[in-house]
Amino acid sequence: MTSVVAPAGALAFPHLKSPGVRRLVYGVVGLSIMLIIWELGTLLLDLNPATRTFTTFGPGPTFRAFPTLIEDGSIYKAVVASGYRMGFGLFIAIAIGIPIGILMGRSKRFREMSNSPFQLLRMISPLAWMPLAVIVYPEWDQAIIFLIAIASVWPIAFATAAGLAKIDPAWFKVARNLGARATHMLTQVMLPAIAFDVLTGIRLALGVAWIVLVPAELLGVTSGLGYAIKDARETLSYSHLTAMVLVIGVIGYFLDSVCVVLIKRYSWHHRGA
Amino acid sequence: MPVRGVRVEIQDLTHRYSARSPLTFEKVNLEARQGEAIAIIGRSGCGKSTLLHILAGLLRPTSGTVKLDDVLVEKPSPRWVMMFQAPHLFPWMRVSQNVGIGLHFAGWNDTKKHERVAEAIDLVNLQEFAENNVQDLSGGQQQRVALARSLVMEPELLLLDEPFSALDAFTRAAMQRDVRSITKRLGINLVIVTHDIDEAVLMADRALIMAGSPGKIYDELEVDLPDPRERQDPAVQAMRARLMEAFHTAAGTPSPDVAGSNGSDEPELEEGESSKPRIEIAGKSAGIGSRK
Ligand SMILES: Nc1ncnc2c1ncn2[C@@H]1O[C@H](COP(=O)(O)OP(=O)(O)OP(=O)(O)O)[C@@H](O)[C@H]1O
Ligand SMILES: [Mg+2]
Numbered sequence: 001m002t003s004v005v006a007p008a009g010a011l012a013f014p015h016l017k018s019p020g021v022r023r024l025v026y027g028v029v030g031l032s033i034m035l036i037i038w039e040l041g042t043l044l045l046d047l048n049p050a051t052r053t054f055t056t057f058g059p060g061p062t063f064r065a066f067p068t069l070i071e072d073g074s075i076y077k078a079v080v081a082s083g084y085r086m087g088f089g090l091f092i093a094i095a096i097g098i099p100i101g102i103l104m105g106r107s108k109r110f111r112e113m114s115n116s117p118f119q120l121l122r123m124i125s126p127l128a129w130m131p132l133a134v135i136v137y138p139e140w141d142q143a144i145i146f147l148i149a150i151a152s153v154w155p156i157a158f159a160t161a162a163g164l165a166k167i168d169p170a171w172f173k174v175a176r177n178l179g180a181r182a183t184h185m186l187t188q189v190m191l192p193a194i195a196f197d198v199l200t201g202i203r204l205a206l207g208v209a210w211i212v213l214v215p216a217e218l219l220g221v222t223s224g225l226g227y228a229i230k231d232a233r234e235t236l237s238y239s240h241l242t243a244m245v246l247v248i249g250v251i252g253y254f255l256d257s258v259c260v261v262l263i264k265r266y267s268w269h270h271r272g273a
Numbered sequence: 274m275p276v277r278g279v280r281v282e283i284q285d286l287t288h289r290y291s292a293r294s295p296l297t298f299e300k301v302n303l304e305a306r307q308g309e310a311i312a313i314i315g316r317s318g319c320g321k322s323t324l325l326h327i328l329a330g331l332l333r334p335t336s337g338t339v340k341l342d343d344v345l346v347e348k349p350s351p352r353w354v355m356m357f358q359a360p361h362l363f364p365w366m367r368v369s370q371n372v373g374i375g376l377h378f379a380g381w382n383d384t385k386k387h388e389r390v391a392e393a394i395d396l397v398n399l400q401e402f403a404e405n406n407v408q409d410l411s412g413g414q415q416q417r418v419a420l421a422r423s424l425v426m427e428p429e430l431l432l433l434d435e436p437f438s439a440l441d442a443f444t445r446a447a448m449q450r451d452v453r454s455i456t457k458r459l460g461i462n463l464v465i466v467t468h469d470i471d472e473a474v475l476m477a478d479r480a481l482i483m484a485g486s487p488g489k490i491y492d493e494l495e496v497d498l499p500d501p502r503e504r505q506d507p508a509v510q511a512m513r514a515r516l517m518e519a520f521h522t523a524a525g526t527p528s529p530d531v532a533g534s535n536g537s538d539e540p541e542l543e544e545g546e547s548s549k550p551r552i553e554i555a556g557k558s559a560g561i562g563s564r565k
Binding site for chain 1: 331351354357359361364366374375377378379408422426
């Protein structure tokens with residue numbers, strides 16, 4: 001057992017010694033500060049008669065908008081529509097990205113040949129594909145799924161390749177020596193060895209996909225979180241707009257936290273090393 | 274664990290890595306009795322590791338055969354298991370999972386597996402570390418996990434490729450004693466490759482000297498000593514001197530004056546991959562061999 005040395009800050013708040021409690025308390029404090037700044041900004045708008053109409057962007061009206069938005073199902077519908085596109089797009093990116101990454105990691109020829117085109121493709125903003133996607137795909141949903149997939153495939157592929165680069169070849173020899181078959185090599189050696197890196201890649205991909213999703217939904221479609229924002233603006237219901245923006249932030253944060261938990265769960269890299 | 278042992282028969286074994294590369298070694302012949310412990314010593318590059326990989330079925334010979342009780346060694350098998358210089362444990366598995374991985378590959382059910390794993394962990398005296406992260410263990414403890422991982426398969430032949438060269442002197446001495454007593458007690462055949470003449474004298478029933486390029490077996494020496502073997506024992510010292518001389522004769526190098534050697538001046542003939550020595554209490558493992 002290693003002894004935990006209390007960080008200097010914890011001395012002032014002895015009850016904050018437990019890292020879990022500490023993170024929670026500081027998280028709540030940080031969010032409260034954000035709320036206060038938001039509220040102060042709203043008060044500033046309120047001081048100037050020219051901007052007074054925008055005070056509905058403030059935290060008060062925003063939180064008051066939630067009951068309506070929940071009751072009429074608009075949050076639920078928007079989240080389901082966006083979630084479907086996200087999930088489908090990410091699924092495609094994972095299904096394509098991991099094999100590409102494995103190829104990059106295992107075959108030197110493939111890695112050298114694919115490096116330039118992949119780096120080039122990676123640098124194209126996903127939104128630059130938008131007009132093309134709209135022309136190619138008959139349905140908006142498909143176009144958006146394509147955009148999410150193409151945005152998130154690269155972090156996954158590159159992270160998978162990086163994970164494979166760290167594999168100790170002796171692990172395969174040891175496994176073979178102890179009677180491992182090809183499926184064992186994959187499930188018992190390769191996948192656990194790279195799980196950490198793949199999940200890190202998926203976390204990055206998720207961040208990119210979530211950022212691409214909203215602007216993609218501002219065009220064409222009539223459902224989803226992006227559409228909900230646009231719709232709120234057009235109907236001048238500003239409190240609904242900020243409420244939806246908040247929902248986007250909260251869900252993004254939640255999804256990222258799930259990834260962090262999974263990464264921790266599958267990380268075998270030594271804490272001290 | 275039941276007593277096992279096989280007759281090992283190596284016939285005219287020759288190897289080269291590729292058509293264009295020179296012979297690694299040629300015409301290696303060897304017969305080992307049931308349960309015999311063989312040490313192979315020789316300078317770096319004479320093909321010892323390559324030979325061991327062939328015995329483990331991890332490499333194919335260019336010509337010649339390896340047989341265990343008339344079973345041809347052509348691929349890896351739980352019946353012949355190799356242990357490497359570094360532990361190469363799977364860092365995402367706990368100690369017990371690492372030890373049980375070979376049984377998992379062989380499709381054992383959990384109950385039987387747990388039983389056998391616990392037995393193997395007992396053998397190497399790591400009971401209290403069974404559920405630890407392997408990365409939290411010392412080098413010596415990790416190598417002991419690797420030993421348990423091999424022993425759990427109940428191999429008839431255990432192949433060791435300089436398995437203790439990265440360990441500090443205390444831990445190494447303990448491991449040498451333990452591996453000999455465990456394999457003797459279980460009746461497992463042992464082939465150990467080493468740079469260390471002391472190791473050969475302390476662990477083997479017979480020492481083979483490999484030298485030259487391509488490698489050949491130049492000489493062999495019966496290490497006819499009672500157990501337990503102590504480094505300071507005059508009989509051990511005398512055997513060490515004989516082996517040292519045979520080694521230098523084979524290598525064609527002038528034999529140093531070994532008469533006055535106390536066994537600690539030049540235990541190694543070649544520098545192995547040196548790694549930072551780790552301190553460990555040698556007594557930790559002292560009891561393994563004497564366990565019933
Ligand atoms: N994968 C390989 N491909 C080609 N040649 C190799 C390969 N591995 C080893 N060799 C060569 O074969 C010869 C024998 O190597 P081997 O590793 O068996 O020697 P060794 O006796 O175990 O040496 P050491 O004591 O340093 O471990 C060396 O000359 C080495 O360069
Ligand atoms: Mg070697």
